[in-house]
Amino acid sequence: MSENGITTETLFHPTEGTTRGQFATFLMRSHNALKNPIAPSPNPDPIEPDPTPVIPKxxxxxxxxxxxxxxxxxxxxxxxxxxxxxxxxxxxxxxxx
Structure with a gap:
């Protein structure tokens, strides 16, 4: 997704919430990426796991x-x-x- 300009985030945060503004930006960038796809990089950067421990609530x-x-x-x-x-x-x- 970062290769297509949809996100600039480098760490994966599966337990964090998303604001309406972030979600709207994500949708807009996804839509634009479908209209103007970018060729995939031959050597994409691996996504590093989130080092933040999950604290149960x-x-x-x-x-x-x-x-x-x-x-x-x-x-x-x-x-x-x-x-x-x-x-x-x-x-x-x-x-x-």
Whole structure:
């Protein structure tokens, strides 16, 4: 895509978002590249992997059920809760009461 002038980015960032302006520019440059294609380079530069580590972000935390009491009794509060992260992994995290 850089060979056709669609992007000037040299690193691949698959987890980053795109603004409306960036996306509009990408579409416009893609359209122009279709109308006026550039011959491919015989030795294209390899795309370097993004050195930035992916830091998982919590996207869902398991709901704790409500507690109901009718008499004085010992209450067992949950010690952990399941958290789902943006890349699909799940982990049991401790609950701080």
């Amino acid at each position: 919590a996207v869902f935390v398991e709901e704790l059920l409500p507690l109901h009491f009718t008499t004085i009794q010992l209450v067992q509060l949950p010690q952990t809760v399941e958290v789902t992260f943006n890349e699909g992994s799940k982990k049991m995290n401790p609950v701080v009461w």
